[in-house]
Amino acid sequence: MNQLIDILHSLHPDVDFVTETGLVENGILNSLDIVTIITEVSVCMDVQIPAEEILPENFDSAAALWALVERLDEA
Amino acid sequence: MKKHIILTRVLCILLSLVLVTALLWAAGRVLEPKYVTVSPEGSLTAEYYADAAEVSHDVVFIGDCEVYEAFIPAVLWTDFGISSCVRGSAQQLVWQSYAMLEDTLRYETPKVVVFNVLSLKYGTPQNEAFNRMTLDGMEWSSVKADAVRASMTEGETFLTYLLPALRFHSRLAELSDEDFRYAFAAKPTVSDGGYLMQTGVVPADPAVDNEALKPLLTDPSLPASAMEWLDRMTALCEERGITLILVKSPTNTWKYWWYDEWDAQVADYAAAHSLAYFNLIPDADKIGLDMSTDTYDGGIHLNVSGAEKLTRYFGHILTTTCDLPDRRTDDAYAPVWDRRANVYEQRKTERKSS
Amino acid sequence: MSFAAIREAVTHFSSLTFLLFAAVVVLVCRLLPKRARWVWLLAASLAFYAAGDWWYLPFLAASVLSTWGLALLIGKQAARDEAALTAARSTLSKDERKALKASQKKKRARLLWVGLVFNFGLLCVLKYTDFVLEGVSGIASLWGAGPIRPLDLILPLGISYYTFRSTAYLIDVFRGKTEAQPNPARYALFISFFPAVVQGPICRYNETAAQLLEPRDADWTDFSAGLLRLLWGYFKKLVVADTAMTAVRAIVSDPERLNGAYAAVLIVVYSAVIYGDFTGGMDISLGLSRMMGITLTENFNRPFSSVSTEEYWNRWHITMGSYFTDYVFYPMSISKPMQRLTVWGRARLGNGIGMRLPVYLATIITWFLTGLWHGASWNFIVWGLLNGAVILISRECKPLYARFHKRFPGAKENRFYQAFCRVRTFLLMGAIRSLDCYRDVGVTFRAFGSIFTRPGTYAELFNGQALEALGLPVASWIMLLAAVVVLWLVGRAGDRKKPAGWQVAEPLSDKPLRWALVCGALLLVILLAGQYGIGFDASDFIYNRF
Numbered sequence: 001m002n003q004l005i006d007i008l009h010s011l012h013p014d015v016d017f018v019t020e021t022g023l024v025e026n027g028i029l030n031s032l033d034i035v036t037i038i039t040e041v042s043v044c045m046d047v048q049i050p051a052e053e054i055l056p057e058n059f060d061s062a063a064a065l066w067a068l069v070e071r072l073d074e075a
Numbered sequence: 076m077k078k079h080i081i082l083t084r085v086l087c088i089l090l091s092l093v094l095v096t097a098l099l100w101a102a103g104r105v106l107e108p109k110y111v112t113v114s115p116e117g118s119l120t121a122e123y124y125a126d127a128a129e130v131s132h133d134v135v136f137i138g139d140c141e142v143y144e145a146f147i148p149a150v151l152w153t154d155f156g157i158s159s160c161v162r163g164s165a166q167q168l169v170w171q172s173y174a175m176l177e178d179t180l181r182y183e184t185p186k187v188v189v190f191n192v193l194s195l196k197y198g199t200p201q202n203e204a205f206n207r208m209t210l211d212g213m214e215w216s217s218v219k220a221d222a223v224r225a226s227m228t229e230g231e232t233f234l235t236y237l238l239p240a241l242r243f244h245s246r247l248a249e250l251s252d253e254d255f256r257y258a259f260a261a262k263p264t265v266s267d268g269g270y271l272m273q274t275g276v277v278p279a280d281p282a283v284d285n286e287a288l289k290p291l292l293t294d295p296s297l298p299a300s301a302m303e304w305l306d307r308m309t310a311l312c313e314e315r316g317i318t319l320i321l322v323k324s325p326t327n328t329w330k331y332w333w334y335d336e337w338d339a340q341v342a343d344y345a346a347a348h349s350l351a352y353f354n355l356i357p358d359a360d361k362i363g364l365d366m367s368t369d370t371y372d373g374g375i376h377l378n379v380s381g382a383e384k385l386t387r388y389f390g391h392i393l394t395t396t397c398d399l400p401d402r403r404t405d406d407a408y409a410p411v412w413d414r415r416a417n418v419y420e421q422r423k424t425e426r427k428s429s
Numbered sequence: 430m431s432f433a434a435i436r437e438a439v440t441h442f443s444s445l446t447f448l449l450f451a452a453v454v455v456l457v458c459r460l461l462p463k464r465a466r467w468v469w470l471l472a473a474s475l476a477f478y479a480a481g482d483w484w485y486l487p488f489l490a491a492s493v494l495s496t497w498g499l500a501l502l503i504g505k506q507a508a509r510d511e512a513a514l515t516a517a518r519s520t521l522s523k524d525e526r527k528a529l530k531a532s533q534k535k536k537r538a539r540l541l542w543v544g545l546v547f548n549f550g551l552l553c554v555l556k557y558t559d560f561v562l563e564g565v566s567g568i569a570s571l572w573g574a575g576p577i578r579p580l581d582l583i584l585p586l587g588i589s590y591y592t593f594r595s596t597a598y599l600i601d602v603f604r605g606k607t608e609a610q611p612n613p614a615r616y617a618l619f620i621s622f623f624p625a626v627v628q629g630p631i632c633r634y635n636e637t638a639a640q641l642l643e644p645r646d647a648d649w650t651d652f653s654a655g656l657l658r659l660l661w662g663y664f665k666k667l668v669v670a671d672t673a674m675t676a677v678r679a680i681v682s683d684p685e686r687l688n689g690a691y692a693a694v695l696i697v698v699y700s701a702v703i704y705g706d707f708t709g710g711m712d713i714s715l716g717l718s719r720m721m722g723i724t725l726t727e728n729f730n731r732p733f734s735s736v737s738t739e740e741y742w743n744r745w746h747i748t749m750g751s752y753f754t755d756y757v758f759y760p761m762s763i764s765k766p767m768q769r770l771t772v773w774g775r776a777r778l779g780n781g782i783g784m785r786l787p788v789y790l791a792t793i794i795t796w797f798l799t800g801l802w803h804g805a806s807w808n809f810i811v812w813g814l815l816n817g818a819v820i821l822i823s824r825e826c827k828p829l830y831a832r833f834h835k836r837f838p839g840a841k842e843n844r845f846y847q848a849f850c851r852v853r854t855f856l857l858m859g860a861i862r863s864l865d866c867y868r869d870v871g872v873t874f875r876a877f878g879s880i881f882t883r884p885g886t887y888a889e890l891f892n893g894q895a896l897e898a899l900g901l902p903v904a905s906w907i908m909l910l911a912a913v914v915v916l917w918l919v920g921r922a923g924d925r926k927k928p929a930g931w932q933v934a935e936p937l938s939d940k941p942l943r944w945a946l947v948c949g950a951l952l953l954v955i956l957l958a959g960q961y962g963i964g965f966d967a968s969d970f971i972y973n974r975f
Contacts, residue, residue: 031758034759039763042768043772050763054759087941091948099957204969247957249902
């Protein structure tokens with residue numbers, strides 16, 4: 001989880017990712033950010049997030065994103 | 076679902092449809108071309124009704140431009156005491172002529188119907204604009220409905236005859252004073268009993284050899300569908316005790332050439348049905364036509380001078396072949412016709428001076 | 430599908446025959462029992478489609494059958510794979526499970542690729558062969574080769590749209606987002622549903638299919654709101670688009686003379702044409718479907734209210750945009766090669782560029798494909814690339830904007846600033862869109878340049894010369910302007926976050942009299958001011974007397 005927060009923080013240092021739950025809805029993350037996050041997660045955590053998981057509900061908060069990563073890692 | 080809600084909705088829809096239809100009808104009155112200063116030919120069909128309401132006709136001329144530019148009811152009156160009218164329109168096709176006959180019979184039964192045969196050359200609908208000019212002015216009856224159905228060219232719909240706004244809506248951006256002035260008010264009469272006066276002179280070019288220029292005739296016989304309509308006209312006249320006379324107006328130019336083959340076919344037809352047929356082309360000299368003064372378009376149509384000569388000539392034929400009453404002493408006719416003859420003379424003077 | 434093709438497609442809706450056909454389909458659909466409705470709709474859709482040309486049918490069938498069959502195979506394989514995975518779960522380590530899963534997915538992906546290659550192959554061959562031949566011929570002529578004749582292959586109605594619908598379905602089944610449809614006839618209805626077959630919307634299977642297969646009983650709200658929206662669509666198409674098109678045609682047909690001010694006029698007037706045609710066509714599709722109890726996906730959401738290009742593309746042709754985002758842009762930008770490119774770029778070119786590299790590359794490719802999808806010509810390719818470039822440039826300018834807004838904190842809420850942004854976006858999109866009008870890219874650029882280099886032409890707009898040149902009488906311009914004002918007012922109504930369509934149409938259902946009068950007024954305006962029928966040419970009515 002911390003690793004994930006670090007990735008997010010490096011993109012938007014001014015956002016509090018622990019509490020924010022509308023990352024996509026409020027337009028904080030754009031497609032460039034999402035692609036970067038997916039690439040980072042793949043490189044750093046060895047988890048592939050496939051295109052079909054790019055849904056607002058999976059990227060709206062750090063917690064949701066973490067849940068997604070865990071689910072994908074579970075196989 | 077409560078019944079009254081459904082009823083309310085249905086009533087609202089009906090109300091809206093009635094309103095739209097009424098407004099479309101009214102818009103149609105404005106949008107329809109008025110045929111007063113431009114294309115007065117389009118007014119001819121409608122002018123019959125006021126004419127027939129005033130006086131009945133013993134002779135009715137039916138056909139295309141070769142009747143409404145050729146036979147003058149006012150002259151037939153002053154010279155022969157014949158009460159007559161013309162029911163012709165631009166390129167009036169034979170089924171439209173049949174409709175004119177049927178339509179006339181809804182109001183009166185003439186003694187003689189004269190039909191000009193040139194339009195027998197067309198067996199199929201020709202021109203959308205002329206359809207409108209011929210039919211839009213006709214009063215609604217099953218006769219008009221049949222004529223519309225028989226005349227429609229590709230892409231035309233019956234609905235546009237019921238609501239002319241659907242046909243003429245694109246005039247919306249180019250309406251003129253005339254369109255509003257005559258939308259609901261009566262239009263000035265453009266014809267004299269269906270005769271459309273032309274006073275100009277454009278002489279025929281004597282160097283043009285019309286016979287040599289005429290297109291080659293591919294099919295020597297007139298279209299069967301056209302002849303069928305002539306059959307129906309003949310039958311209808313016979314049924315109503317009307318003498319049908321076939322006539323070919325004396326003008327003959329290459330573009331509207333009357334071929335010998337057609338002439339023979341019509342002559343045979345007339346003989347077979349005991350009808351009189353007068354091909355007036357060879358009579359041009361006897362009529363006294365001079366194509367350097369008697370035509371307004373280089374010989375295709377007669378102007379008023381030519382038409383007067385022709386009318387007098389044909390008046391003699393009518394009085395000698397048919398038993399027609401001289402109405403000049405008849406009080407039911409004389410006042411009306413004397414007034415009309417005056418109007419005609421006045422129009423002629425005005426046109427010639429302008 | 431090019432804009433010209435959109436115009437033609439909407440024309441399919443503008444005939445008395447179509448209206449009668451639609452009325453019968455709607456009525457019978459309502460009278461049939463729910464479970465039988467889809468058969469009727471399928472029959473109607475195939476009849477509508479075949480009415481264009483019988484030869485369209487085999488191509489549609491090829492697309493339907495191939496995606497239906499492959500989706501079914503993928504679905505069955507997925508079920509088997511799932512079972513195998515569950516059975517082996519306890520015996521395998523996590524890494525082994527991952528490996529097994531990956532190999533299973535690879536097998537299913539092979540089926541997917543067969544479907545994609547076949548369907549896009551068909552689309553490409555039919556749509557782009559002549560374009561490629563023209564290019565080859567051009568190059569070959571440099572060596573003196575003779576011209577290659579175009580093949581003029583058949584282009585089935587709406588092929589660009591149904592290919593997208595069917596491939597989206599296939600990918601969704603592969604991704605496990607939707608179940609495969611076992612019945613080919615039912616699936617065929619989803620692909621061929623007649624209100625959407627020629628010009629979209631590009632509906633997704635999981636959003637639309639269930640509604641098509643068992644349409645609910647259309648109630649009064651469905652009927653009344655649907656009818657109103659249908660009429661609204663015809664108003665946009667026949668009164669706005671087709672009237673404005675006269676001026677567009679005049680300008681485009683003589684770009685050598687009608688440039689400068691005219692090219693500027695074209696940008697605005699053609700926006701009215703494409704808006705009226707395309708959103709109007711959608712209103713007709715959605716309204717008609719709604720009358721049968723089917724709610725199709727919205728394709729437009731007040732596009733001209735956008736303050737930026739990015740926003741514009743979230744509001745204009747939404748279903749196409751989301752197709753490209755979901756099935757092209759994201760898969761491409763997060764693919765393995767792109768990830769490797771990121772890693773490589775970061776190491777060599779620094780963090781900023783390395784991070785941007787894959788996204789920018791994917792953006793450009795996506796917009797190239799978007800352009801190509803719109804039509805087989807350089808105009809559309811350049812159109813797509815320019816859109817992509819504008820989006821990327823405005824993204825790079827974000828820090829600048831941020832600084833601006835920090836300096837003027839009230840600007841974002843300022844109405845004048847918002848209006849400025851809207852007008853800027855409108856004009857920018859319009860300028861790029863003028864590529865759709867002119868003969869080729871060179872002519873378009875020259876015309877655009879003349880807007881600034883030929884100031885003398887602007888006087889013509891006010892001295893009556895333009896009126897003559899554009900071929901529309903003053904009264905038509907006034908009517909057009911009035912219609913645009915109505916569009917603008919309606920476009921502002923309701924909750925601005927959602928499309929105006931149903932928000933404006935539905936509330937009227939409760940007020941039957943007002944609803945009926947609004948419908949009547951629309952009908953009257955369409956019938957009187959719309960461009961349809963034979964047209965009036967006064968010279969036709971003058972009897973030819975030489």
